[in-house]
Amino acid sequence: MWNKKFFTVVVVWAMGMGLAGCAKENGSEPDAPIQIESSAIKDENKEDADVSDTQIQGESQVQTPFNENHEGNVGGQTDTELEEELKNYRQEREDMIQEANGLVEGGSPDEDNYSFDMSGSFYTSRFDTREITEAYAAARIYVTDTLGIKPSTKMVTYMCIDPRVLAIYDDEDKGVAAAYDNSNIFVCEYCNGDGVWQYLILVRDGKGSAWSVLHDGSSYKES
Secondary structure, three states: OOOOOOEEEEOOOOOOOOOOOOOOOOOOOOOOOOOEEOOOOOOOOHHHOOOOOEEOOOOOOOOOOOOOOOOOEEOOEEHHHHHHHHHHHHHHHHHOOEEEOOEEEEOOOOHHHOOOOOHHHHHHHHOOHHHHHHHHHHHHHHHHHHOOOOOOOOOOEEEOOOHHHHHHHOOOOOHHHOOOOHHHEEEEEEEOOOOOEEEEEEEOOOOOOOOEEEEEEOOOOOO
16 A cells, blocks of 8 residues: 655756757657656665656645546545545645655555545556656646646646546546557656646656657546
8 A cells, every 4th residue: 555655856946947849758868858757666766866856746725526527436426526536635745745855755645535536546567767767757747838837836746646547547448548548658647737636647658668648638538
């Protein structure tokens, strides 16, 4: 169980104001110093310590309904009930982040305090540390450079916790990522400047190739 497991990651605060190009994923470093969000990544993988500007998960603000025209039922919860729990979880996760002396320390809220299904969050275990950090690097470039968004949270992108989006890993057709298998799909979430949470579906051709954002929206089922 991953609740209450705290982790510490090193943050290098020497990032340039302009991040150009796409994140490379060929087993080497990103082309330029990039602030990378890394969720639930342990510090023991020393070989990846040279990937610059690592961040962790953490956020706040309010998410709009997953589907405003449909009051669904996920794990016995309506969408409205789930949204409220997601909001509380994200706020608690944000409040757990501490920064001091170039270090960012955070953790995961106690899952026993929430009733929504968090089992899908173990999707990150499919990937090694470098794969995860480079996926977050590509996601960050998309949010900050392509979209031009300055998120209203401490970080830019975060581990996805919404079970409706994490269902992509169990969905046979995978929605917008139908052409990819689970080992080449990475999901994360970000909060735009208006407090709305969106989800990114990143894909790659195979292990060692670059991640790119395939889809940005409130569901992986959207066209």
